[in-house]
Amino acid sequence: METIKNFVDNIHNESYKDSYASPCLGTNSYVIPGGRPAQSLDGDWNFSVDMYDNCLRAKWFLEQEVNSEGLRVPLDYGFDDWEEIQVPGVWNLAKPEYFYYEGPVVYSRRFSFKDSTKGHVFLRFGAVSYEARIFLNGTFLGVHKGGSTPFCVEVTEDLKEDNRLIVVADNTRRQDQIPSENTDWFLYGGIYRSVSLLCVPQTYIKDMKVSLSDRKKKEISVSVALGGFEDFKDGEVVFSIPELKVVEVVPLGADGRGQLTVKAGELSLWSPENPKLYEVSLHLRSNNKTQDQVKDRVGFRTVETRGREILLNGEPVFLRGVCLHEETEDHGKAVTKEDIRQAFDWAKKMNCNFLRLAHYPHTEWVSELADEAGLLLWEEIPVYWWIDFANSRTLEDGKNQLTEMMNRDYNRASVIIWSVGNENPDTDERYHFMKELAETAKEFDSSRLVSAACLVDAVNLRISDRLEKHLDIIGFNEYYGWYDPDYGKLADILDGSKPEKPVVISEFGGDGYLASGPEGGKVRGSEEEQKEIYKKQVEMFGKIDYIQGTAPWILFDYRTPKRLGTYQKGYNIKGLVTADRMREKPAFLIMKEYYEEVRKREQTDGDLA
Template sequence: MKRRLSMIAAFCLTLGCAPVASAQSEAGGAALPRFVMTNAEARDGTDLSGTWTYSIDPYRDGMAGFHGGEAGEGHRRYDPRDVDEITRQDPTALYEYDMRRSPEATLPGSWTKHAPEMRHYQGLVWYQRAFDAAPKRGERAFIRVGAANYRTQVYLNGQLVGEHEGGFTPFTMEVTDVLKEGENRIVLGVDSARDEASVPPPVTDWETYGGVTRAIRLVTVPETFVDDAWVRLERDGQIRATVELEGPGAGGKAVEVGVPELGLTLSGETDETGIAHLAAPAPDALERWSPETPKLYEVSVAAGDDVLPERIGFRTLSVEGDRILLNGEPIFLRGISMHEEELGENPARIMTEDAARALLTEIKEGLHGNFVRLAHYPHSEATLRLADEMGLIVWSEVPVYWRIDWENEATLAVARGMVAENLLRDRNRASIALWSVANETPVSEARNRFLETLIGDVRRLDPTRLVTAALLSESQEEDGTVVSEIADPLAASLDVLAINTYNGWYGGLPLEEVSEVRWRSVWDKPLIFSEFGAGALAGFHDPKLERKFSEEYQADVYRETLEMAREVPFLAGMSPWILKDFRSPRRQHPLYQQGWNRKGLISETGERKEAFGVLAAEYQRIAEEGRE
């Protein structure tokens, strides 16, 4: 293999992770998180967001000495000792760092905003801060990081408590035996560098945003607690709950899931592994979640001393021929794609609830949308919960993107770990309809095996939703007409097909002929146009030439593509590329791009382009006339 075992898998093996039924045994050998910690934000604990100090380490001096051995005492940035005090007592002591007096930064937030010189930094950065704790007998403590890009080591009071690989999913490390009364010091070593075996690989079309981009918390729970709770409405009309307890008293414990507004209580007892499977018929009074009526219910999961709250919507999803069914009725997905990047001239992936609401409101109210593709990686839990609340159907995906090392077993293990972490975090979100396993990946036998494995993991972990992937299409001319079709063999394993199509922007097809392209499919399955569009610099107008990067050209690409889309009878939705201009180091045209991908319908600061109105009018027409 080209590199070591995945950190996720290796760390799990170190702790002796055993598969369990609610999450692990259903995953068929996938690399799984040791702890799920459902709805971690609702748990007691301490928010560690705020001011941290940081130190760049481009040569990874804090990881190892220059001969490859252990880092020396004067180089270990995770050491909690006070360097200034040590050197006062011993003036001959040599330290190459001082974390307590290093520059300050506010977390969460990428290091792109720490200092101008870190705009394109790739490598290792150390973060540290102190916090007070008061551990209690019979209580367990965990460090929970919402996301850090890309590899992370977590130290508490000088001890390594865990490692994680992957930039967009949460990880939880137990620190019960390391946490002290009074002051504690936590250090995170976050390395953004990726290699050809990483997921995603180094070459992408978006900003890396290295660093800690989601919240860090100290979470406290009872000795035995609800680690994973999945409550859903299934297609047979049953409300089912799968509850997994963690701790010495997990087996044979009474579990109760309550939905007070419905007068519904599901009761049972865990088996010897700490798993309870509960079910009851859905009450007649149940109001199903939909974009028009995004009803959420307060749900409680109780076991012993632990009570876990949740807000859950109940709905069903299925496919019938080439239609997607929500609650048994056909629905056309009127959507847009979106990166996790807040509005502003200098974003740093600081997706607060307000930042996410500003973007989702543009989709729901501005575009008359009911659907968002959260590209190209799992977005923040806050965004998913807002989609639940606002009534937006979600496509959620993992960053299996472009040039993945398909034959590398370690790469596959990392990807499987990401799938598991994504699904286990978000299975309670009614808004999620589609799990996507890949984007624009070229066909090969190795690739097919890799993605079939991920599809199998998704179906074992969550058989209630639909599986998709953004595929590539093939086109040929027949009797003077361009005909496009889906020739990817992966289509046979998907519930919903998806195609990224950029006629009029990439390729040689004249813009005025885009509307004449015809689509055919040998699959009796729904199709989503998961991407289409064109770049435009907001405010740049060239109505006479209508050259690329003008607002007029982008608007015409939308008009032509939407006209083409109206002639596709098996089309079930669209998520054009993309809501907002976003950072991309690949895009360096000095006039139009300057480090931004300009395919957004709004600029980085929120200015709507002409094409925004074109798409909004089409979605309003579809909503009023009903394509379903």
């Protein structure tokens, strides 16, 4: 083959991304923070849009100012001269011209590191949308896919006293990604959760999972995984719950993993009415000294199904819920703890005990704060609408996002449902894809329920989906009264379906626009029409015994480029509260009263029992 004599790699090579395809960072490389001290890298970063992907094409990260002949060459970038942008944050709200931008961008920051301990250092990202390629001091460390889950990469060998960290973040929509090209929410871009450096000793605690395995015996299961275990000699790992006077040594296998079951006789079970949390800790000791330690605050409860019932701590519970997107008008997807607490306050005002987190893993703060607040959670990965179900790489992406979510939130009592997807058509490819995800969830975590938000069989008017046999709870999304105005169909579906498992109405509702003038209430999509939809829906729900929860769509109005009508103006306006979170709509009161009736009925049934 003739050698091309005028080939210029950075302008002629369209396979340039092959050099950045691995290592792929995922669940296996994750290290739990565990309350250990960390060096925050949040704050001002230098930033530039890079729509032609030149940082990767031309290897800007090498910062080569001199060519092979020793001569200075011009640079097409200026990391330290670029504008500054806040991390965590989304670029869409940094400047008006960035609002709709999708594609690659480059983040850069310098930082000092002076840790003298002989151990490991990991770089941790809370989330980067969607693909993130990480470079430290000119070295490519790896790529992470999935815009909503945390990941870690070891940087021990690449750190210096003064460092440059570069992240190429790319939120381009692609068919083989999860989510795919078509969604009904705003696809924010950026490093929108915290970044930090985590220093650990040579042998360290990589993972700790804690759960209540037997409610009646009050037995707690503990699993442990160590990193750097090959260097660990004459040591032990001790698990403790000081309040319960639990102190036990975890037996370790040759692979640095261990399992333990302990009894906690005075254990108080976690529930929405009693969100009791216990401080738990794991100490890694050698030569009578603590080498590493992780802590967590954990609630203990069981969740299961019995026929058509959902049982929390052995007692039936109705999920009085609402759906929630991770977004505020001011922060986009980079929500704060104050934003989350505000959402919780609105949910509790509506008498909710449950939130469906749509349609991707929200920040870990949500489950941590829900543990404290006593709110039950449905967590979901964005296998949304139509994706490339026949693509094995897409399936691996889905499995990784699912296990990263479960790994991060395993210790959270508030999380009771893992959802593997939303509104997918029942094709053979989709069935096998979703079946594998459901089986992955059950294998990874048998202590929780698995669900998916399904579409109805619109031909035969039945709740029917082949995936049901792999689920513990059937999620049922329906918009009768809105997309299909015929409530009679909903009545036929509810009356004619005979599910053997509990059903949660995981979405319903309609637009709610504040119309004015004499014709206001007659405007299609008005708040008055929304109110009537909710009235008719809850009347039907109350007559069906297999419905064990409802989650209207949605708590707050939110941004979406799909909805550009006269009244929508770039927002999905199905919220029960306005996007600024200042005003509840009339339908909010309908749900509040309905949930109050359900709550009183549960109390009465409990008293009679």
